[in-house]
Amino acid sequence: MADFRVESIDYASGCDDLRRVREAVFVQEQQVPVEEEWDALDPLCRHVIARDASGQPIGTGRLTPERKIGRMAVLGPWRGRGVGDAMLLALLEQARQQRWPEVSLHAQVSAEPFYARHGFLPYGERFWEAGIEHQSMRRRLGGAAAVELAPVAVAAVVGLVTQARRSLSIYSRELDPGLLDHPQALEALRRFAIRGRGGEVRILLQDAAAPQRNLAPLLGLAQRLPSVFAFREVSDPVDRAYPSAFVANDAGGYYFRPLGHRFDGETDLESPGRARQLQEEFARIWERARPCSEYRALGI
CATH class of the missing domain: 3.30.870.10 (Endonuclease Chain A)
Structure with a gap:
């Protein structure tokens, strides 16, 4: 039995929990400027959060109106335990419920294999974002x-x-x-x-x-x-x-x-x-x- 759960979360009421994960991973660990971490899309996105058995936040992810998955973050002690997989599957299911034909994302190059395991394919040239090398990837949700x-x-x-x-x-x-x-x-x-x-x-x-x-x-x-x-x-x-x-x-x-x-x-x-x-x-x-x-x- 999994020792964590993934659920949807409202941005307005859950912002503090999202912040605890995203700022620990992106701002403190990866040195992303805090002003670049939070944007005008956040209130418009569908967010998921992973919580441990005691209800503490351990992972986040979002689905934007532009049909992009982003802000995927898992706290260090929980990596490699299926948290990221579970959040990504939850976001893909939400996209299917919206009948979107495709979703895309900007993957950190080190995370390319993770997204490939879930059917995402790279496209375009690599680029730098917030000081980190990225690769655009996309996943068809219907058809080849x-x-x-x-x-x-x-x-x-x-x-x-x-x-x-x-x-x-x-x-x-x-x-x-x-x-x-x-x-x-x-x-x-x-x-x-x-x-x-x-x-x-x-x-x-x-x-x-x-x-x-x-x-x-x-x-x-x-x-x-x-x-x-x-x-x-x-x-x-x-x-x-x-x-x-x-x-x-x-x-x-x-x-x-x-x-x-x-x-x-x-x-x-x-x-x-x-x-x-x-x-x-x-x-x-x-x-x-x-x-x-x-x-x-x-x-x-």
Whole structure:
């Protein structure tokens, strides 16, 4: 049972509680000028607050009329305990209730992986705000989002891996250098593999030799966690001519690329029909593909 709760809070009556968290985190810890921390939007926003078991405020977040999430802050002793995740989910639910098609935010660069785990994709160039480097990110709340660049592709994979319940299906040409070897993607896969839910990652390759030659980091991760990762190489000529690549999970999410050697494609965390279609296609090819027996020498 969680030792905290998240609830909506009225700005006028709850300003003191919001101030206790935001000024501790942003003003005192991050040295944001206090005059920049509070703005004219605050009274117009929807705010959430996290409280500990005794009712003391430990985290805040807001949703602006401009459809932006911001002022996400968690007190130091409570970080890494799911408080930020719970507040973000509460704000996303409020946005859905407003039937907004999309929400955006300015993420501190250090927090990019956190937001990627919740389906936010980066866009535009990084910038500085209140002396801290930021990245704009957005999350579609209905329909697929376009993926064009490598950073967006990485965020899409992180979101899919994090969302997965017990299974991931990855169809790749040669383990996608620049994507599946990215530190954020590898960390997401590692977390999935060790969380103890009987997870399985099945990976279909068109060229099993290339990752070995390139010493792909994912092979090393799979070597340490052989009960989770399974590799096969397509052998049927029709399968070898398949031009696309994709990742699909068992929670209704997918990232599909029409041309497997490019990052261009689309992703959606809330499309169970399309995800199921890709998983069924993957399963058919998996059955006629050959196990990568050469990986056994690596302990895989």
